[in-house]
Amino acid sequence: MNLIRLDMRRAIVIAAASFMLALTGCASSSRDAQSSLDAAINGSQRSDKARARDVYRHPRETLQFFELTPTQAVLEIAPGGGWYTDILAPYLHDSGQLYEAQYLSISADLAAEDSDTDAAYRRKLAAAPAVYGNVVVGTLHAGRFIGFNAHERFDRVFTFRNIHNWIKDGQIDANLRAFNDALKHGGVLGVEEHRARPGTTVQQMIDSGYVTEAFVIEHAQAAGFVLVARSEINANAKDTKDYPNGVWSLPPTYRGGDVDRSRYAAIGESDRMTLRFVKP
DSSP states (O other): OHHHHHHHHHHHHHHHHHHHHHHHHHHHHHHHHHHHHHHHHTSTTSOHHHHTTHHHHOHHHHHHHTTOOTTSEEEEEOOTTTTTHHHHHHHHTTTSEEEEEEEEOTTSOGGGGGOHHHHHHHHHHHHOHHHHTTOEEEEEETTEEESSOOTTOEEEEEEESOHHHHHHHTOHHHHHHHHHHHEEEEEEEEEEEEBOOTTOOHHHHHHHSOBOHHHHHHHHHHTTOEEEEEEOTTOOTTOOOOOTTGGGGSTTTOTTTTTTHHHHHHHOSOOEEEEEEEOO
16 A cells, blocks of 8 residues: 555655746746747848837847747748848748748739839848848738748738728738648737727728738638737837828838928838737
C-alpha cells in the first residue's frame, strides 16, 4: 500500500514538473517572439519617415492583437509602398512565410500589373534580398489572387486602411470571400480601417474614406467570418472626421496642401478601428 502511495506521489511530482517546464517553455517562446518583433520594428530596413508613423500606427501592439507569431504563413493585402512589409518580412524571414497581394481595381487592366506603385514596391524588395528575398508578391483582382495559390494556405490575412477603396470599387464582398478562402480554418483576418461615425452612409464612406465598424463587421460576417475582438489601439479622439478632403486631409497625405496643414498635423493620422475576425 505504501509503495502504491509512493508511486502516486512520484507520478504527481513528475506531472507537476512537466507542467512547469511546459509553462516555462511557453513563456520563453513568447519572449523570443516579442524580441524578434521588436528587432523587426527597430531594424535598419525601416526609414526614419516610416518610424515617425509608429506613434499613430502602433505596429507592435497591432500585430500582437492580431496574434502574429514568427512561424505563421501571412498574407498582406495591398501593401502599397511596404510600410508593414518592412516589419513583417524580417520577422517572418527565418521560420514563417510572407505573401503580398497588390490590389488592382476592378477596372484595371491585368496588363497594368507593373503600375508605378507596384513597380516601385518590387524594386524595393529586389534591392534588399537579405531582408525581402523570401517575400512572394502577387495581385488581388476581381476577388481572386493571381501569382500564387491561396486556397486555405494562410494563418493570417492582414489589411491596413484599404476597405474604403474596395467599397468604392464594389469589391468589398468579393475580396472578403477571397480572404476567407485563403485562410486555414481557425485563421485570423486582421483589419485596420479609418473609422466613421455610426450612421454614415455608404456614399459618405466612399467620399470621405471613413467606414463604420458596423459596415465592416456586417460584410465580414456575410463572408463567413466571426468577430472575436475589437481594440482601441489605433483610436484618435482628436480626429473630428469633417474635413474638406476627407481622411486624406490628414497626414500623411495632406491633400489640401498647405491649407490648415498645421491644424491637421496637430490632429495626426485618422481614428481607426482595429478588428480581429476568425474563420471558423
